[in-house]
Amino acid sequence: MNAKALVPAKIVLVDDDVTSLALGKSILAPKYDIITIPSGEKLFVFLEKAQPDLILLDVEMPGMNGYEVLKKLKASPKYAGIPVIFLTSRADPASELEGLKLGAIDYISKPFSPPLLLKRIELHLLVETQTKRLWEFNNNLQHLVKEKTKAVLDMQNSVVKTVANLVEYRDEVTGGHIERVHAYLEILLDVMAAQKLHLGEIEGWDRDFFLQSSQLHDVGKIFIRDSILLKPGKLTGEELSVMKKHTVFGVQIIEEIEKSIPIGPRSASSFLTHAKLIAGTHHERWDGTGYPYGLAGATIPLEGRLMAIADVYDALVSVRPYKAPLPHEQAVQIIAEGTGTQFDPDLIGLFCLVSDKFKRVAQKN
């Protein structure tokens, strides 16, 4: 019986010798669905219509011999998985080894001993069934793990989104900022990959985690007073220095989360590492005059350099308490003028290539 319980296993016996075919059939027919085929060529005609559970293959045949048939079977993705047992009247260890090397699972000598033939076939079919079951079990297990992982990630994403939205709603005029910044970063990642800029670094990132974590870039604003966060006019020097602290507050909040999952999975640590770098460095400037750390050039983490472009572009084309939105073209010009002072020149080169895509995102939201 095969894996589909109660259905007899389908066995194909290929031999040019009609006596062998008749004998094989009489031994196997009571237990199996046995099909006899007189040549290798005809086997392939049969295989176009049906998939057997096992092939018993004679080695010495006119036309295609057993080795050639086996080679052709193993070369085909459709047939390579069918187990093949060689039948031979030659008791020659070298040719047995050759057949096993080609992928046969066993050799059975002719003339057949009926009980031995039945037992060998029964054992091989059992191994095949158990292998298939194991494969199915592994597959199901992988599927279950994937489902669970996805559920955890979905939950993580929705918590992150909720926290990010809490910040955004406090900063009430920046509606849609988080989604747009997410889309801008996707555009930048795509063009970096296409142009092979910092490819080694971004290939090491989990793209989804990086994009998700970008939602927390201003999470530190939770600690900024409404009187400063929502002030319609220009901030005083003191207010501005408080406002700038949203970067370090963001890092502190994410560090608190990190502490609460001390032996977190790699995914959590990668997510939080991106989040911390983005929150902490998205206001750094290429020339070293940014905040909070005053980092310069490539010492600013790539995450922060990317977010700086996405964040500033969105601020320029959006309404803010203190300004009207600027047209896309003017925003691009302002950002391009910041090359080498505010922004990473290589990244601005790419931003200019894809700025039309930024425009489409800005217009859509």
Ligand SMILES: [Fe+2]
């Ligand atoms: Fe910010």
